[in-house]
Amino acid sequence: QVPLVESGGGLVQAGGSLRLSCAASGLAFFSNSAMGWFRQTPKKAREFVAAVSTSGGSTYYADSVKGRFTISRDNANNTVTLQMNNLKPEDTAVYYCAADRFPRSWPNVGEYEYDYWGQGTQVTVPS
Numbered sequence: 404q405v406p407l408v409e410s411g412g413g414l415v416q417a418g419g420s421l422r423l424s425c426a427a428s429g430l431a432f433f434s435n436s437a438m439g440w441f442r443q444t445p446k447k448a449r450e451f452v453a454a455v456s457t458s459g460g461s462t463y464y465a466d467s468v469k470g471r472f473t474i475s476r477d478n479a480n481n482t483v484t485l486q487m488n489n490l491k492p493e494d495t496a497v498y499y500c501a502a503d504r505f506p507r508s509w510p511n512v513g514e515y516e517y518d519y520w521g522q523g524t525q526v527t528v529p530s
Contacts, residue, residue: 425500
């Protein structure tokens with residue numbers, strides 16, 4: 404069973420919104436895992452976008468998305484959501500959900516800190 408499955412990507416005009424979801428039904432101990440979103444384009448390495456702590460009480464964002472994106476989690480339903488508002492062409496990327504099974508530090512911004520990854524979902528914002 405795939406641990407993490409993303410959905411909600413698509414094509415949206417600049418200034419629009421999208422809501423990405425990550426279903427972690429295959430991930431045991433979800434509520435003990437810090438969760439994050441990363442993104443990648445063909446020309447750039449995968450980069451950190453946002454993270455949420457195990458309880459959901461703490462969140463952290465890359466400067467490029469601060470004030471526009473909101474990460475949240477629902478431990479009862481094993482889901483993580485990334486609400487993206489005021490989207491820009493530079494937000495175009497494949498977005499990945501990731502789980503840090505044994506969070507040791509906060510915030511979890513390093514790709515190496517995450518143990519499980521989804522398959523990714525494409526977000527396209529035409530210029």
